[in-house]
Amino acid sequence: MGEQRPDHFRIAVIGAGFGGIGAAIKLKQSGIDDFVVIERESGIGGTWWANTYPGCQCDIPSHLYSFSFAPNPNWTRTYAPQAEIQRYLADVAAREGILPHVRFGCELYSADWDDSAGLWRLETSGGEVTAERVIAAPGPLAEAQVPAVTGLDSFRGEVFHTARWNHDRDLAGRRVAVIGTGASAIQAVPRIQPEVERLTLFQRTPPWVLPHGERPITAVERFAYRRLPALQRIVRAGIYWSREALVPALVHRPALTKVIERIARRHIASQVADPALRERLTPDYTIGCKRILPSNDWYPAITQPNVDIVFGGLTEVRPEGVVGPDGELHEVDTIIFATGFHVTDMPLAKLVRGREGRTLAELWQGSPQAYRGVTMAGFPNMFWLVGPNTGLGHNSIVFMIEAQLAYVMDALRTAEAVGATRIEVRPEAQSAYNERLQARMPGTVWNSGGCASWYIDENGRNSTIWPDFTWRFWTENRRFDPANYTLLSHI
Secondary structure (H helix, E strand, O other): OOOOOOOEEEEEEEEOOHHHHHHHHHHHHHOOOEEEEEEEOOOOOOOHHHHOOOOOOOOOOOOOOOOOOOOOOOOEEEOOOOOHHHHHHHHHHOOOOOOOHHEEOOOOOEEEEOOOOOEEEEEEEOOEEEEEEEEEEOOOOEEEEOOOOOOOOOOOOOOEEHHHOOOOOOOOOEEEEOOOOOOOHHHHHHOOOOOOEEEEEOOOOOOOOOOOOOOOHHHHHHHHHHOOHHHHHHHHHHHHHHHHHHHHHHHHHHHHHHHHHHHHHHHHHHOOOOOHHHHHOOOOOOOOOOOOOOOOHHHHOOOOOOOOEOOOOEEEEEEEHHHHHHOOOEEEEEEEEEOOOOOOOHHHHHEEEEOOOEEEHHHHHHOOOOEEEEEOOOOEEEHHHHHHHHOOOOHHHHHHHHHHHHHHHHHHHHHHHHOOOEEEEEEHHHHHHHHHHOOOOOOHHHHHHOOOOOEEEEEEOEEEEOOOOOHHHHHHHOOHHHEEEEEEEOO
8 A cells, every 4th residue: 555645735724713713714705615724622712622710701801802703792791701702713613614624633743844845744643734825823822831840740639720620620628729820810719719628829929900890791782782783893892992092001101000000009908908918919010011900809819718828939849738938838739820821932833844944943042023923934835823922911812813814814815816836924024023023112011011921031022912002903914015025936
């Protein structure tokens, strides 16, 4: 028998979250059916499939955290819970005929550009796939980050990350350590605190917390949105522009965030009676430097009698418990890491090899960069969604994904029109773009706010955030700009 030929597609999409499903829908709408979506999980949703911890919820309003071309009049809350977002994505994918294109349980091992053949070779757990073009949508919140802690392997109890919540572990009556006080801890801790015997919370840096305006959406409202779609579009627009109003403070004049800080200070003052504890729970950096977190039950939960707060990072794990900077042993039987994700050191970058045989990680050397957050010199026919410097600290990432999809689809149309088999951004265009981008960073709250955040990479460079209005990103990416690319019509 001869060697089996790999499955070949015109386009391979990596990931079935908002980016991958959005790409698949746009491909189908443009008349392209020759594509495959590679998804390592067993269902649609990306981060909203993986993260199922108690209280998991979006901190962007529901009406804005959805595709503009697929509004959902049936959201039950103004800030959607995880299960509802996952169901929304799965429903949209089914309605648009995407599911037959998805290979579930198919993990990507490597993606190599074959220069002689002019195509990408993808090694997956389901066999080899080749594709003329690749749209990578791995998502920045895809790979859970567990810090290397001395003695972790010796722990006799249960260990898991919020992004891989162990629902088989009944926490009732348990002694639990939660490591971290970021977005997932803010949501999970108030849900588990009432049922555990003892909760030990490790806080390295306190977050700024604002009152949460979350509420149920009434049946009357949902009826109105179904009957009058324009009404929901108006609500969405109002939410969008209210979020954009934060940009002058976050980007140009961080001192303006004092107004928001006063709200946060009043919030903690109303919920934490002990002045000494309140001081230790109040950040010393400018609000907005780290992601601002909304919650009405965080402070009430962590000030309960069955909660101990360790101020400082986890320094050691022993078979019977955890140790903080003061050397005290806290006996626990469960450790939950709420320590975020690999964002600036995205694992996919280690799996992708370009035209010169080097991986993206080798080229980036700790500081991811791309042209418009979408294309990289040396990686022909590859497009990234939510790539470097397309993240946000104030608005909906789905909006940014749609802007990038418009750019990618126009690039594909342009290549088709001129008969180009290869599209590759010019190195000088990529360099100039990133120089302009980074020149705007120093004065922003993310760089000057006095905090250490996951927005900043290992070299001290902000390679995550888009430092401007999102409408400007949309405007700049409405059209593909072939002058900044090399388009070849031969192999």
